[in-house]
Amino acid sequence: MKLSDFEMDIMQLLWQHEPCTASQLHKVLLADTQKDKKVAYTTVKTIIDRLEQKGAIERCGQDGRAIVFRSLITQDALSEQVMPGFMQRFFKGNSRSLIAHFIKEEKLNDEDIEYLQTLLKNKKLD
Structure with a gap:
């Protein structure tokens, strides 16, 4: 599974706070980022939709009208997938x-x- 840097950022937050909604992830992301790098809720929701399409996360319930998500892939499993490419790219293996x-x-x-x-x-x- 290939994830962009921002998708990886969202996964990191989800692993720390799951299960949670897109709105909850957006609030955590805003608290973690610098003032000049604010990210719109719609951007976070788009990334969550992509992660769901890729099979990295799934819907696991609802909180009022909001959909609650949880990860389907562990941090260790994703690390095992990306480490060889990272090591090859930056350290020639x-x-x-x-x-x-x-x-x-x-x-x-x-x-x-x-x-x-x-x-x-x-x-x-x-």
Whole structure:
């Protein structure tokens, strides 16, 4: 399933707040965006309609006259689909470069570093 950047943004919000209506997603989106980047409700509704057509979300009820939506695809499943293309596009398929980039660019606290060390230790045991 191929999603645009804005469709991905809407999916992120839906995963955090589901189930919810288009109006609820629009309000959350307005609260999260900068003042100069306001998005119209009709734009959000169009994206929700596209996500429904693509099979990423479904109608799961009503709240008054508003339709309530929930996701049909998990964040992990979508990540698995898009990561290979992302890695190829930006890092020429080299996972080492991808990991190094994020470690160098991210501000990591001690808890983050400990978590990454545990992941690497577990990976070594596999």
